[in-house]
Amino acid sequence: MTIVQGPSRVSVRSAYLEQVRRIAPPELLDRDAELDELAAFCLDEHRGPYVWWRAPAWTGKSALMSTFVLRPPARLTGRARVVSFFITARLAAQDTREAFTTVLLEQLCELTGEELPIAAGEATREACLLDLLSRAAAACQAGGSRLILVVDGLDEDRGMTTGPEAHSIAALLPGHLPSGMRVIVAGRPNPPIPDDVPDWHPLRDANIVRLLGQSAHARDVERLGKSEIRRLHGGTQLEQDLLGLITAARGGLSATDLREITGADLAEIEDILHSVAGRTFTRRAGEWKPDEVYLLGHEEIHNAACRYMGPARLVDYQTRLHAWADSYREWPPETPEYLLRGYPRLLELKGGLARLTALVSEPARHDLMLALTGGDTAAITEVTTVQNLLLAAEEPDLGALAVLSARRNDLQDRNRRTPRTLPAVWARIGLPVRAGHLARGISYPDFRAEALACVGQALAETGRPEAATEFVEEAVIAVESAIPETVLSVATTIARAGMSSYAVRIIRDISDPAVRAAGLAAVAAEVPDRDQASTLCREAVESARCGEDPQSLALALITVAGTVSVLGDRRQAEALIGEGISTARKLDEYARCRALGSAAMTLVAMGDRDGGRRLTTEVEHIAGRLTDPDQRCAGFQSVISAAVEVGDVAWAERVVRDEAVEQLRDHLQGCRCRSAADAADFATAEHAASTISDHEGLFAALRYAAAAAIRAGEATCAERLTEAAEQAVRALRHWRELADVAVLVADAGDYSRARDLAIEVERLLRDTDTVVERAHERALIAEALAEVGDLDRARRLFAEVDAVVRRVTTGEFAAGHAEHLIACGLSVMGAEWALDLLAAAEVPVRGMTDPYMATMAYAILSRTCARAGGFDRARELLDASLDQARRVSPGRVSRAMTRVVPAALALGAAEEAVELARGVTHPGDRCSCLVAAARSAVRAGDAAACRELIAEAEVSLRTITSHAERAGPLANLVEALVLLGELDRAEEMAATILRPDWAAHGFSVVARARAEQGETERAERLARRITAPDSLAEALVGIAESVDDRKAARLVGEALALGEWTTALPVLLARWPDVVSVLAAAVLRDRGGGLF
Incomplete structure (x- = not known):
């Protein structure tokens, strides 16, 4: 393209x-x-x-x-x-x-x-x-x-x-x-x-x-070219073979390729090719390898060559190409580029669909393409192309589509693991092509947009503005369908790259006035031209005032005031922050607390420490009146942040002592670290960071301090802080964050070390949890084999997966993997096996030190144990989860309860679950918990209780003003309404969800229900409103379950081309079990062997 x-x-x-x-x-x-x-x-x-x-x-x-x-x-x-x-x-x-x-x-x-x-x-x-x-x-x-x-x-x-x-x-x-x-x-x-x-x-x-x-130039080339074609056609056998092979291959063969196919001497081949190059043959540099490749120099020369040789001889030459291709089926590193790029196009043209499908299903071939290009874009594109060819057939080959779906999912999965900052590392060390392949291969559009923007910034900062512009333009295109938070992130990155016009363009496309105002202010802060920055600030204020939410207006005015102050217009800045503070004081106590905390910090940044101190005192009084634990914790975080900015650390320490919440102590140390780093006091910054107990908070603080040291030119401090950050990441085993360390190392100028880290990140993300991920797939395949009656192989495969899961030593992962395996294997392996596996998973859970993660892990074990029939043990595990929840910091307990409530429901403790749900303080999490209870009620036949709980959930939902935060709870409500049979209301609610991913989920659920009621045409129209491929695939599979086999085959084929192969597995088992056997063989073969 x-x-x-x-x-x-x-x-x-x-x-x-x-x-x-x-x-x-x-x-x-x-x-x-x-x-x-x-x-x-x-x-x-x-x-x-x-x-x-x-x-x-x-x-x-x-x-x-x-x-x-x-x-x-x-x-x-x-x-x-x-x-x-x-x-x-x-x-x-x-x-x-x-x-x-x-x-x-x-x-x-x-x-x-x-x-x-x-x-x-x-x-x-x-x-x-x-x-x-x-x-x-x-x-x-x-x-x-x-x-x-x-x-x-x-x-x-x-x-x-x-x-x-x-x-x-x-x-x-x-x-x-x-x-x-x-x-x-x-x-x-x-x-x-x-x-x-x-x-x-x-x-x-x-x-x-x-x-x-x-054109006289073109006419001369024509005359000489046709003359040479005739000479080659009537020349030696080698001359005829070279002409025939290049014509049959449709270009792209190198001299080395031609030597392998013909067995002739390389020097003789090059003599022939070079003697006519530029007229009969055109030379081009290879895209992925350094060898030059040859193609016919003009359409008419190609046509003449085809006429001279005739169809039969061309088929003979194509047969030789196929045999040559077969000799590379192991896909060694020396595989010719033609077999990776040109050969698939030849098969597409000549109708070799079976051979083409087999070719693009080879994992080893795609691994080689990744090694050559640094990304999977080309591999994903060719798989998608073949899927489209299969879909165009009168009767789609579901077996081939299923195999290709598994192949595409593998490619996308390894790209989902790519950190957004990793491509920028390659750009900073001088390898923009590899950076581009890696960034463009990221399958999630929001992450891809951020990665492209980061590459653009890296190239701009390293003196390559033209290349930077290319990536920035791609980021602008990719971000058009992103959520507002991603748009803000991309715009800020682009502005830092010195391309504010692009940043402003995408910010102005944001529909929410408050978010647009925040974005304009953020971009204005990065614009070097003061007049332009002032104009953007005025536009930000106007945008903020267009919104209906006073909290958003207050925060926007405060943000813009800070930017205007930096630009030197103190009078305007004071007017804006004064208006922002006045607006904030009209809000409810929690919103007022957060807005005034932000204003206090802005006042300090503007040089008004006394004003900042007075406002911080006001915030402290408000926070002390808050009774909700989550809100109280967040309110005192604002006090601590502002107190540190004011310069009164003792004040912040007193707050931490009085509240006695570990989360606040870590927050204080993080603020101290950042404040010291901003003042170039890196010894204090390092000491403050070292006292943070939460590893993620520790890494974030060290990363901030290391970046500040690099900007300050303090090489020794930067190196020490970066090493400490790397140690924190390795302790967490969060390999995505190791990419951030690589960015720091590259920024510090150690390109060799940055390259080593980038390579390590790519390897770790490919290898980490690969065995367990494959175990998940094998569990699904084992379940499918049992469904088609192959119980012996199913049991042996479940035993293989069981051995893998029992080796997991991280508590939360052990619980989750055991839950998945038992969901697949309970009916085959039995309750005794399931309870024994849960007992093994419980061992690492008991060793967990983070109460938040332990709460969720015990809840997962309890829910799974109940489903396996171990109700007494499930009760004990639920009590352990609740005990851990009492030690969770206020800011995280609500999210933990979204796991605890479903566990109580699985145990049959409906009243307890509802009581727990009603006690959740965060409105979004409370809504999700109430909806979970509502779904359980309707399944139990209590429609009245379901409606009551849905009404409560909707009340909770109305307190959420953020479209992004509303989306998930709304989608959960849609599911509950579908279970009640209120499809019209569910469809109306799904249409109000403004985040495309959650809206897609809502439409998918409603479409499936419509199809079950016989409204298949309406269901498909609704499904076609979905833009997210995975959700559309789910909807199509749901509709396929309610239509005839011919229509179902087309819908399932499209679903396989769009989404995960696992989505289509239930309908394949029900209607096409032979396809499941083909898919199982391919999945197990591609994952390193198995039972086939």
Whole structure:
């Protein structure tokens, strides 16, 4: 795909851009006037909507168009965004309507930041394409630019273009272009316009034709090239073989590859190739390996070669390619690049779907691609491509789709583990390509956007502004569908990279006025231009005042006041913070406490220590009146933070003594560490951090202090603090945070050590918990084998997994893994086995020292024990969980109870569970607990109790003002309403959820219920509103359970292409058990052996 803007090739990197490079000449001669005319067509308001550059073969059309796409004229910078497709037979699978749809969908999804749609039918994908074209054009117009579509080689469409069954690329080009979009097409005068293009279409308007004049350079190349083709075709056997293999392979073979296939001497091969290179053959550098590769120099040369050899000889050469490919099935490091990149496209074009499916299902091949590129983007793309090919069949091969789903899930899983800061390490040490592969491979869009922004910042700070801009533009696209918190993070990072215009653009797209105000203030603080920063601050204030929430207004005014003060406008800053304080004093006590605490710290930063002290005293009085433990703890955290800023540590220490809460003591030491680091007192910072008992808090403090020491140029202190931070991470075994240590090391200039740490992080994240993760999959496979009647193998596999789970020594993990295994194996292995496994899991749980984690671990054990029939022991475990909960710090006890309440419900202690739920103080967690009790009530047949609990949950929900915090509880309420049978109300509630992930879950639950009631069409319409792939897959599987086999197969096939293979497992077991056997064999084989 290709998306470019301006002459600096600022683009969304992709495989298709490399294909355009293979078409483009190294230098375009004598075409400056034509390039200028193309630019004028894009910009002139009175031109358009179409222009058709028409000329015979060998005129230089493709050279002109590819140069325009890769190196647009300078005046298009920031004013045009170009997407393109080059119809050509020289490159595999690039001359059909399907290829056109796929390539443009990929480009437009990158431009709009949306997920690539995986639709069951071609018509659906084409509808998606037209819809995306419209939205992309509107987005470009809103951003002050214009969408340009370039289609070259319209005459080379290999689809059916005549008669009533015509099915051409030209017919897909919209007749009415949206939002100022323009289309540039190029091709020969013949064949005529395809029959499926309507009479009114602009392509049939002769006035859009622009004749391209002959190029003497192109004519000379044509004459020499065709002459050489004839000579090679009639030459020695080796000359014929070289021509035949490169033609059959559709380009991309190196001289070494040709030596292996032909058995000829390398020097002789290179002599032949180099003697005609530039006319018959074009050389290109390999993308992943240094070897040069060869392809035919022009479409007409390729066509001539195909005519001279004939179909039979081409098939013979392709057979030799297959045999050669088979010799590399172990995928050693020396595997040729062609087998990783070009060969799959050849199989796609020639209909070798079975061979292609097997090829892209090979884990060893994808591991090699990861080693070469540093990411899994290419692997995931090729798997998705094959899934789409399988879905396009009349009857989808569910076995192949299931195997590919497992392969794609593996690739996505290892990318989900990629820390957002890790790609930036590679960028800082001078390896931006590896950084790009790693960042673009992150499957979750929010994390990908943050990673891309971090890479952009790293490149900007290391003196590579052009490369930085590329990544920042990608981050801007990726963040369009993100939650507001991610948008704020990305915008701040981009602003720090010196590209505030991009940051402001994405902040202004935030719909919530308060969040938008906070973002504008944060960006203003990073903008070097004071006038621009002041303008942003004024806009932030106006935005804050547009909101209806006084708490958000107060916090926004206080935040902006701090920024305005830094800019030097003290009078304005005092006015703003005064207004913020006045607004805060009208809030309820807890909200007032937090807002005034923030104001106290801002006053100190503005130089008003006395004002900050007075306000902190007021905050302390308010906090002392709070009775809710969570709120009281948070209120005194504000007091401690402000007291430290005022410089009165003794005051903060008194608060800690009076409250006697460990969480507050750690908070105080963290504040002392950060305050000392800001003052460059790194010895005090280190000492304060060393007294923090919570390992996560310890690491956060040390990381802050180390970064401050690096900025201050204190190399020795920085090294010591960084080493201490690394030790804290290794003690936690939180390997994602080790990436943050690598960032610190790179910032300090130790690139060798940073590289070693980055490699270690990648290895640890691949290896950590891999055995247990595979054990989870094996447990599911064992359960499936039992379902299809293979009990002996199921029991042996459960025994394998049991041995793995018993080796887990971390309490919370031991409990969770035992719960999963027992859920899968209870019916096969029996209650006695389950209770014995739980007893083994309890051993590491008893050794846990963190009350919060221990509370949740005991709750998991209790719930699982009850399900296994061990009710007396389950009661004891629940009591142990409640005992641990009494020692949990106030700020975390509410979240812990979300595990305890379901445990009580599983035990049958419904009244106790409801009492516990009502005692939860955090409104979101209380809502979740009440809904859990409501679901239990309706399952027990007590609809009245369910309704009462739902009503309580809704009251709790109304106290939550944050859309992000409301989303999860709302989705839980939707589930409860579905169980009650109130589907209309559930659907209405799902539509109010503003976080896409939770909204998708709500719609999925309702769609399944609609299908169960026979409303399958309505259910599918509802499901299609879901944009999250995993949730859409869940909805489709739910609908599939209620329709006939033919329809179900299409829905399940699409679900397998979208989500986890485990989602489809129940319906596969019920309807296609043979597919389960195929899937089980593949999963166990790919995970290092098993029972097959």
